[in-house]
Amino acid sequence: MQNEGKQKIWKDYQKEIADDHYFYVRSCIRQNFFPGSEQTFLKILRAELNKDIFENPHHTTCSGIGYHSDIVPFDTIQTIVARQFALMTEAGYRNLAVSCITSFGIYNEIIETWKEFPNELEKIRNYLKKATGREFKIPQNVSHASDIIYKFREDIFARKKYSLTNHETGKPLKIVEHIGCHYAKMFPGKGVGGAEFPHVLVGMIESWGGEVIDYPERRHCCGFGFRQYLVMSNRGYSISNSKKKFESMEPYRPDAIASNCPGCPMFLDRWQYVIEEMEGKTYGQNGRGIPVLTYEEMAGLVLGYDPWDMGMQMHQTDVEPLLDKMGIEYNPDLKYAGKDGKQIGQVKMAGCKC
């Protein structure tokens, strides 16, 4: 593999990322599966980078999952998005920091639609006014949360406690990245590094001492497919797509998978468990699964945050192999413990713990 082509691409696709004063919008999926990651993001921005990031309890879902499973009409989602913009405008912010890739894609799609069809914008302004009495301005800057971490990756590394290296051998850890489809596939210019070779996670991983593995199915969708996962009888689609990715990455023996998408890390995590249940197959080393991380978790680990504080116990596929390689100190006994240190309920291992 040569670098010349990638360098050109990364140079061609550099997007503008606001450097402070963000209006944060959360993700419905992430808050269910990785609520700790969102908290970690806020902590990094506020505590480590001293940034101003505003949260408003009134913002709701962007309704993107409904929109992409086609039960929410385009006008409706545009107006819901316009309402988020109104909240941002009212709070005096111009920069949107988006936790969710689906939302990120939707914000971009809608803003682009309004650019192309000004009548549509007027129509939505009227709808919003009529429904809520609110008015809004289009954000100056829409960045995905991973864009912001990417922007400050060197600052984060300056405060590192660990790096993405094997603490025993000193060798970089091999990490495969998975970018959410709606990050840049629709609008390559809206993503750091474009659609084909996004730099957003690569930049983080490389800055933090890891090695990025480019495997053949890197660009392939995790298989969420909205309605394809939401309905049980369609889930064969979802698992099959993830499986295709695992098969493709397996020969490279990756130490971890990192993702910037809400759904993907959950799917890549859970489908490893299902495949082991169904076929007895594991893709990681020593018969265990490949740990799957959100970029915030990855950043948190580098900064030395406690994995259980970040919610890494909510992964089905064990993250311990990665923690051990990085030489991170953690208390295994507290994995399933509550704030008070007492065990919460009982995890039924059901014979499988990837």
Place this chain on the structure above:
Amino acid sequence: METTSFIWPFTIGLLFITSFLVVIISIWITSLSRIDKSRIVHSIFTRKSLMAIGEVFMESLLHRKIFRKNRMLGYMHMSLAFGWFLLIIVGHIEAWNYYHSFSVPAYKAIFFPYFVPASASTNSGKVLAASMDIILLFILSGVLLAYYKRLNSKLFGMKKTTKLKAGDRIALSSLWLIFPLRFLAESVSAGIHHNGSFLSQPCGQIFASLIPLQSIEAPVWWAYSCSLGLFFMALPVSRYMHIPVEVVLIFLRNYGIRVKKRIGGFSRIQVYSCSRCGICLDSCQMTHAAIKDTQSVYVLKHIRNRNLTDEKLFNCLLCGRCQPDCPVGLELNNLRITQRIESTKEYNSSYEYLKNGKVAISPQTEVIYFAGCMTHLTPSIIKSMKEIFKVANVKYWFMDEDKTACCGRPLMQVGQYGAAGKLIDHNLERILASGAKKLVVSCPICYKVFNEDYSMSGIRVQHHSEYLLELMAENRLPVNKMPLKVIYHDPCELGRGSGIYHQPRLLLDEYVELISVKNEKESAFCCGGSLANIKIHMNERNQIRDKAMDEYLSYQPEMLATACPLCKKTFAKSNNLPVHDIAEIVYMAIHKNKIMNPEEQKFMEKSKIGL
């Protein structure tokens, strides 16, 4: 009774070949179908056997058919076959006459001059000896011709001869030696014993003046006996097997036995009856495309040797041109189809989809018109037929106007009889449901199969050339003779395939000036487009077509008429003569009467895209 050891090669050979023939012919005859066996039983003591004897005499001995084709070649074959036959008969008469007994062993008759040196002393002996010399001279003249034919076959009107294999070479060499050695042996004996006649005696004298004959008498008779023995021994592995088997064939054929769809005793007999004379090579148009190893003679040879490949078996137009020329009268097309059936018997499709009722229900009608797949590629024929039906005020059902199964003939031509049967059943059901009395067909390929393989009693199948002739006879078609010189090309399936030569000509005579050509009717060319050949390449087809076209062009016609959409399409592609189907010519005449001004007429007549 005096005896000498040289008789053994001959005697052993004779015993071997006699028992071999008895065994193999019995096997073949036992493997005939029950019906065929009863045919033999019921015919054996009838006139049919006499007819067969007559045919054996005319064909196996005198080679009448070859004579007709080429006198020199006929003479050669006759001198050898008939001469040898006479030699054996007269030799025996000589022996019987001398010993006054009919129970003389064969070798006594064959080697008579050796055993009875003084036979010429009686008058009858003299006559017989003279006859023997005449016969020998007759045969030797044939042998000389045969030698010469090997060097220069053109003299015999043959462009090609067959290639030989080992068994043939042994048999051929021994055959070529038999008569010169007989002549030598007889002359030597005559030189010693002063017997013989006008040929052997003087020759014996001359030999005697050159060498001491006593020392060579036994060796030359040995050589003669050996050549006979060798010939008999080589017979089963050589093409000369045809000599005895052909006789059986002629009898069975006269009893009404024909090649079936299955390989059996009779088809084996046919195969062994091939003399590999190679006459079929000359009539085969495949040679025009430089394809020289797939002709009937080779295919029959490969069948005998069990090494026939699909590449050869299927590389034949089945035009049937070779068949009338075959001196043995073999059913060459049928033999090939039998093999094709065998080769493809595992691949017959069931065409389940025909049962799903996608096809329209048959309306009630008197006349059905079936254009055929090929005709759908020449829409002008369909257009013409529609117009003709209209002009003649015929109510008809155009059966394959929209969706119809193929007639089945193309499948049959490649041996897929089982599959064809499914299509036939399907079409038959539709035809019968219409209550029609007449089925008019535009494609000779369909015509043949409708005629022969669809059991529809009460329904008359007519090719449109027959049908149009009939309409004309009833004065239902306008007649308008055009001043055009036209050659009629006989389609294979219509002409040789179905025997329809005259109807199209009678019809055309009313519309154009028909000129006749050398290769027409039975010997008409194939256009090269035949569906029966699945191996031939397009450029090879074109070469065959061009050769035929060249011959037609030499007559400077203004149009080529045919009665087959495939022939039309094939010839039309050569692009140097307007080619029209009979129906189109009738259509032109109708239109000329109706609407056209003289200039348009001129254009129509001269233009190859007249319609």
Place this chain on the structure above:
Amino acid sequence: MKDFGYTVIKQRTIDYDQFDGRLLSDVLRMEPSFKTCLSCGGCTATCSANDLVSFNIRRINLSLRRGETYELESEIQKCMLCGKCMLVCPRGINIRNVIMLIKKSILKYKSVQL
């Protein structure tokens, strides 16, 4: 084993690396004209069988080249060998021979599991 209510789906993608070319090379060796197919579809347009049943003779070439032997075997049974395709083919491909060759070759390889 746990029942999840769904299973992993087999890929529909043509995986060329799994392609067994024996049938193809057999047919092309015997009928090289078949190499020149342009996929123009003239054959399918004129096909008599296609009038009665969905039968895409153009796809025979593709099925053969993509190793879809199962599909090929059942599809090819539909052909009536009427010969129209051959006459309209702009490359003069001997399609009827191709059909017969495929029928034969499939049978030949079936015993050794294509």
Place this chain on the structure above:
Amino acid sequence: MKHIVIIGGGIAGMESACALTDAGHWVTLIEKEAQLGGKLNQWSFLFPDFTPAEKIKDTLFDKCQERDFSILLKTEVKSVQTHQKKFNIETFGGQKLEADAVVVSSGYELFDARRKEEYGYKIYDHVITSADLEKLLRPGSDLSVAAGKNPKRIAFVHCVGSRDEKSGNHYCSKVCCITGVKQAIELKKRLPEAEIFCFYMDLRMYGKHFEELYREAQEKFDIQFIRGRLSEAAEKMDKSLLIKAEDTLSGRPLKMNVDLLVLLVGMEAGKGTATAAAKCSIEYEDSGFLKTNDTFLFSNFSSQEGIFLAGSCTAPMSVNDTILHARSAAMEVNSWLRKQ
């Protein structure tokens, strides 16, 4: 005697210079490179008959040598000013020329395949362009890929940078189809064991003998043509490439591993032509190629009187078409000058 300045010393420039000299004019040919011949220098063999490019170049070169006109190598035009029906041309070297007419033959540039990111040119080791392959096709060159082995399976991708909104080029580059067929045949001759595939959308065999060559590629060289635009290439561990396309005629996605991927790069007007257009103040089209007065009768006329166009600065062209276009340019210049 009239003086004509020709900008661009590729084959169009060379040919029109010769023709104008023969017509009795004084010609100055300006070329920015150190040698004449332009893009032809990069090519080894020409379609459709595999004529060595060298041969064409040498012939043209000899033709130039035999004629008396001035050639300015390593020279770039700085400005072109119109003054009383004359053109004042200044070069960066400070030379000043006065011309009665100008011929622009600034040629084309090859599409930069790095812009089709999904094919990984300059990222994956065994992805090359048709121009790279052309160099490899010189006799005696080494064709081996990973671990010194010859590629077993090779794929050609048609329409790279042509007919592609994403690359900004809506037009067809015309010559890539036949180039692909030509190169596939050459590769097959060198590597008879290799399997070769061409992924195409349409095969535009517009020229004399092109279709015949395509047929030969199928018939004699067993090159397989798959209708489907390549969607992406990805490198595997062994450096082979996993490529994906839809086999559109089967209606199914298709993937395969190849050892070498050749991108048939299209033609673009390029920088040279853009600067020429700017300096001469002549119009160009959306595609970037220079605008001709009309498509049929005045294809050598630019938007400005006295400035003529020759060759592939006006549209993608084959060598053959370029030479013809250059000759016709010379003829148009000549008749225009006579009328003056």
Place this chain on the structure above:
Amino acid sequence: MQLYEQLTQDIRFEEGLNSCMNCGICTAICPAAEFYDYDPRMIAGIVQSKDESQIEELLKSDAIWYCGECMSCKTRCPRGNCTGLIIMALRSLSQELGFFTESEKGRQQLVIKRVIGENIVYRGYCILPENLIPELHPEQGPVGEWIFENRKEVYKRVDANYCGEGTGALRKIPKESLDEIYQIFEITGGFERFDQIEHFSKLKARSMGFSDVDEEFTDYINHTYTTNNGKHNRP
């Protein structure tokens, strides 16, 4: 109005289809084309043909419901088309006309409306921890089950504000905000879409012989949630 014309009213259709040249680049990387008998190129081909009967067939077929809306097709199309957007327009029209109930996959819209749709309007989120019932989501595994059963404590452990007031993950969306969402649905046709889905599903459920249509509707919903006829990918 003709179906094609109705499609052109959808802005996403206008964006998604310029003119397709059938190159197949979309199908080549389409995740759905890989696992379903689905070819986005052909979808574009059919709508481009403006053949009304084919478009109607499409609107009634499973084919339009296979797409996962990952939008990978958008990235590569040399004509700047996006089959994903065409699919969205087709799905909208199919629901408007009630054609969606003609296909197995289309009928699933009801269950999605019931879960996701109602979550959005009444809770302000698409997905809630309460939805992840282990029996319906066995793939969430033992950890998922543990989270589900102990959700209050687990979410508290990672500083989520589950069902709480104020900011934070999983917070309760204030009533006034939910009212605004309700109004937006009312005004922008969101409820109209919901009603169409309910209405046509009810008709279909009746014609399919489900009895509890007027009350709980659970049998039909369970049916659509779990049925897979296994004919969605060719061998």
